[in-house]
Amino acid sequence: MSRTVVIAGGGPVGLMLACELGLAGVQSTVIERFAEPSGYSRSLTMHARTREVLEQRGMNQFSDFPPVFTYNFGLIELQDYVDDVSLLPLFVPQREIERLLEKRAIELGADIRRGQEVTGFEQDEDGVRVTVRPAQGSAYQIDCAYLAGCDGGSSLVRKQAGIAFPGTESTADGLTADVLTSEDEDLLIPPTLCQAGMYAAIPLRPGTYRVSVIEFGVPKTSKAVQPTVAEFQSRFRKCAGRDLSILATGEVRYLSRVGNATRLADRYRAGRVFIAGDACHVHLPISGQGLNTGVQDALNLGWKLAADINGWAPAGLLDTYHSERYPVGQRLCWSTRAQDGLLYPVDQVTPLRELFAELVRMEAVTGYLMNLLSGLSVRYAMDYPGQPSELAEHPLLGDRLPHVVLSTATGDLKVSETLQTGRAVLLLLGDHPAPDFLDAGWRDRVDVLRAAPTDEINARTVLVRPDGYVAHADPVGGRDETLRQALRTWFGEPSR
Numbered sequence: 058m059s060r061t062v063v064i065a066g067g068g069p070v071g072l073m074l075a076c077e078l079g080l081a082g083v084q085s086t087v088i089e090r091f092a093e094p095s096g097y098s099r100s101l102t103m104h105a106r107t108r109e110v111l112e113q114r115g116m117n118q119f120s121d122f123p124p125v126f127t128y129n130f131g132l133i134e135l136q137d138y139v140d141d142v143s144l145l146p147l148f149v150p151q152r153e154i155e156r157l158l159e160k161r162a163i164e165l166g167a168d169i170r171r172g173q174e175v176t177g178f179e180q181d182e183d184g185v186r187v188t189v190r191p192a193q194g195s196a197y198q199i200d201c202a203y204l205a206g207c208d209g210g211s212s213l214v215r216k217q218a219g220i221a222f223p224g225t226e227s228t229a230d231g232l233t234a235d236v237l238t239s240e241d242e243d244l245l246i247p248p249t250l251c252q253a254g255m256y257a258a259i260p261l262r263p264g265t266y267r268v269s270v271i272e273f274g275v276p277k278t279s280k281a282v283q284p285t286v287a288e289f290q291s292r293f294r295k296c297a298g299r300d301l302s303i304l305a306t307g308e309v310r311y312l313s314r315v316g317n318a319t320r321l322a323d324r325y326r327a328g329r330v331f332i333a334g335d336a337c338h339v340h341l342p343i344s345g346q347g348l349n350t351g352v353q354d355a356l357n358l359g360w361k362l363a364a365d366i367n368g369w370a371p372a373g374l375l376d377t378y379h380s381e382r383y384p385v386g387q388r389l390c391w392s393t394r395a396q397d398g399l400l401y402p403v404d405q406v407t408p409l410r411e412l413f414a415e416l417v418r419m420e421a422v423t424g425y426l427m428n429l430l431s432g433l434s435v436r437y438a439m440d441y442p443g444q445p446s447e448l449a450e451h452p453l454l455g456d457r458l459p460h461v462v463l464s465t466a467t468g469d470l471k472v473s474e475t476l477q478t479g480r481a482v483l484l485l486l487g488d489h490p491a492p493d494f495l496d497a498g499w500r501d502r503v504d505v506l507r508a509a510p511t512d513e514i515n516a517r518t519v520l521v522r523p524d525g526y527v528a529h530a531d532p533v534g535g536r537d538e539t540l541r542q543a544l545r546t547w548f549g550e551p552s553r
């Protein structure tokens with residue numbers, strides 16, 4: 058049986074998945090329709106959890122990037138009220154993330170085939186046969202263990218796998234573009250609400266602006282209708298009550314339509330076929346959510362597929378991809394629809410917006426929203442039968458382990474550094490003995506690290522999954538039966 062994973066789509070999510078598989082020694086083949094990256098960056102934000110995730114894989118290239126110019130919830134400014142600035146997203150164009158992930162995926166052995174398209178597949182219980190059409194020449198087939206559809210909102214993989222994509226139609230019709238201008242403009246139009254909808258013109262770098270206009274309460278124009286600069290100008294005039302001069306004088310690039318259709322795949326798996334990223338969820342692009350959530354989908358899926366291919370996945374592990382990530386997708390759709398509800402009709406929503414603007418000045422509200430939007434509040438269920446309540450209710454259980462600095466016999470080590478191999482880690486914080494059954498059965502899958510106890514982690518024994526989430530946290534150490542259950546649940550039976 059083939060040990061390869063075919064990934065349809067070489068966007069940020071497909072590339073992240075290729076990195077995760079490569080790290081675990083699994084070969085992937087990424088099929089990407091575009092011969093070259095377009096250079097366009099739809100996403101401009103990198104949230105705190107995505108930064109942590111890249112850091113724990115040794116890709117901490119973005120710490121010097123500036124925070125985003127404005128950050129809001131439903132266009133209600135949050136930025137000014139966030140006490141902990143590390144929660145604010147950074148301004149990182151999507152293309153930068155894709156460039157980094159593509160380079161890393163190739164280093165880790167991924168076979169990236171650009172200018173080729175997945176056109177179909179057949180699966181049985183032993184594998185998947187994927188049909189690929191290159192730009193030139195005849196279609197060919199690849200046999201693989203699993204197919205991952207990271208092929209965006211219109212995902213062919215999702216459709217052919219028979220995965221339903223229920224949700225709401227778009228009730229908004231918008232355009233977005235980057236405008237290059239040599240004029241000495243000092244233009245800044247923050248996202249502004251108006252009777253018809255919303256408009257904005259934000260500098261991306263000197264001489265380049267991201268311009269958007271969106272009308273609410275109207276159906277979205279079909280993608281088949283090519284947008285034009287004249288249409289953009291006319292829509293801008295309708296919303297802002299004036300022309301935008303750079304649309305007339307500048308070079309308009311990547312002109313595309315946007316809407317607020319919100320859809321969530323009803324299952325993330327169909328047999329040997331998985332979907333991730335926009336293939337699972339689409340929504341109004343607001344508060345910088347899609348790419349960031351998709352990267353976390355790939356993080357969750359990667360080590361589980363690799364565990365299966367490497368022969369040690371416990372029964373049911375692959376199904377936890379849906380059970381863990383679908384609820385995250387639900388909250389993503391919920392939070393973007395909630396923001397949508399704060400935008401239109403402007404007369405009706407103004408009192409609600411004013412109330413919300415007062416609420417976000419409260420530290421607890423801002424903190425809640427930033428944790429929600431940044432991905433830091435994601436917590437997975439870790440239920441083990443008979444688990445003592447002291448362990449079941451431990452605040453770290455199911456949460457991501459914060460990237461604190463640990464003091465080890467060989468010097469200081471950040472938690473993120475311990476996760477760079479993509480393997481699970483058992484942290485022993487103190488001098489209590491390591492459980493003897495670990496050496497006998499799980500050391501091939503779980504590393505052990507001893508460090509001094511730290512006030513920042515209220516536990517003596519912590520089992521961390523390869524994705525950085527805590528599968529067991531014991532405040533005193535020595536709860537070996539629950540630890541054994543956690544090891545079995547996530548890493549399978551002991552090898553001896």
Ligand SMILES: Cc1cc2nc3c(=O)[nH]c(=O)nc-3n(C[C@H](O)[C@H](O)[C@H](O)COP(=O)(O)OP(=O)(O)OC[C@H]3O[C@@H](n4cnc5c(N)ncnc54)[C@H](O)[C@@H]3O)c2cc1C
Pocket residue numbers: 065066067068069070071088089090091099100101102151173174175176207208209210212213233315333334335336342344345346347348349350351
């Ligand atoms: C205007 C706008 C602004 C946004 N801003 C943000 C933001 O600030 N923050 C944020 O987090 N998100 C943002 N997003 C969302 C973000 O861009 C997407 O969530 C992200 O690109 C999804 O990544 P993906 O890899 O799942 O899909 P995509 O980026 O769509 O990549 C899918 C890839 O699959 C390829 N493909 C498709 N079909 C096939 C096939 N059959 N065979 C082979 N290849 C195929 C495509 O060519 C494409 O390269 C924004 C979106 C829009 C529209």
